[in-house]
């Protein structure tokens with residue numbers, strides 16, 4: 001009998017974090033690895049946010065906060081939802097958590113019963129599937145392709161719905177594809193969901209501020225679907241605050257109440273100091289994120305241009321986030337020395353060993369033909385990384 005629970009034995013490790021751990025270990029051994037596996041901005045957290053945190057410490061704001069987050073912060077997030085997304089969430093419809101990761105886990109664990117199905121378009125962010133499995137739900141995936149810009153159609157969605165479907169979870173801008181759903185595309189998805197009573201959507205909008213296509217659109221903006229949407233967001237990506245661990249939801253009150261109850265047993269309110277930093281970020285004019293977004297776009301164009309020079313690689317043009325999800329299936333069946341490439345996982349290990357570049361294999365996101373390249377690092381490193389990938393791939397025959 002296993003000493004550990006079936007629950008943990010059946011849980012896959014987060015492959016984004018596993019690859020990052022591996023590259024940190026190699027770096028600690030003195031190997032010059034370029035780590036493009038973790039999705040986090042390389043920018044420093046803006047000074048005004050850091051100052052707010054320092055002030056919180058100096059003011060002894062260091063005790064337990066309300067489970068759902070300090071009222072001031074929830075009020076500021078409520079104003080932010082209206083200001084940036086035209087969404088009306090009162091402060092008591094907002095729950096602040098230890099990263100958007102916990103926000104998503106709260107919702108899934110609060111809403112999904114064993115045996116209920118959760119629709120997840122491919123490619124998906126790694127943690128959706130495992131969290132659904134933890135809730136004993138059944139992930140039902142919808143395939144997409146590079147040709148459709150990795151977006152699902154309303155017809156595909158309708159086909160995937162069964163009497164057991166509880167919800168759909170997706171991200172826009174998407175990790176890992178960078179795809180951004182337009183207002184019309186979101187409306188078409190909402191029009192399918194609304195035909196089925198008791199069907200919900202988790203709309204993960206953590207990359208809201210990293211959008212090169214124009215204005216960010218939230219699916220909850222359509223009045224007819226508002227009651228069925230849980231909008232997830234956070235400070236990690238747009239404000240370069242990954243380590244502060246602040247995510248949040250806006251949701252119908254019965255769902256935010258459930259998430260508060262769940263969180264009250266797992267973690268309580270998140271760090272009081274981080275909440276004061278997040279308050280500064282939430283109140284800030286969103287234009288503070290624009291400079292970083294422009295820089296990401298420059299890097300995207302740089303990497304897309306460089307990847308074009310590598311034979312066999314297929315890319316689309318991602319409109320947001322900071323990832324390129326490119327097709328590398330051309331290299332399957334090829335070999336170099338002891339390395340035989342049968343899938344994206346083999347290729348990621350090969351690129352780590354021979355190219356000293358850490359990317360995440362597409363199977364982690366549900367599409368084994370692809371690899372995820374995070375371009376959230378300096379131009380010099382990006383140029384060097386693509387050069388290394390190109391050289392390593394050229395050895396495969």
Ligand code: PMP
Pocket residue numbers: 039098099100101102125171174175204206234235236242245246247
């Ligand atoms: N959703 C998506 C799509 C993500 O890429 C991530 C990871 N950064 C998260 C949620 C979780 O973010 P956080 O760091 O706020 O937990």
Ligand code: GLU
Pocket residue numbers: 014016017037038039040101126127175
């Ligand atoms: N979300 C980021 C990524 O996809 C951070 C790592 C993680 O939490 O999965 O790389």
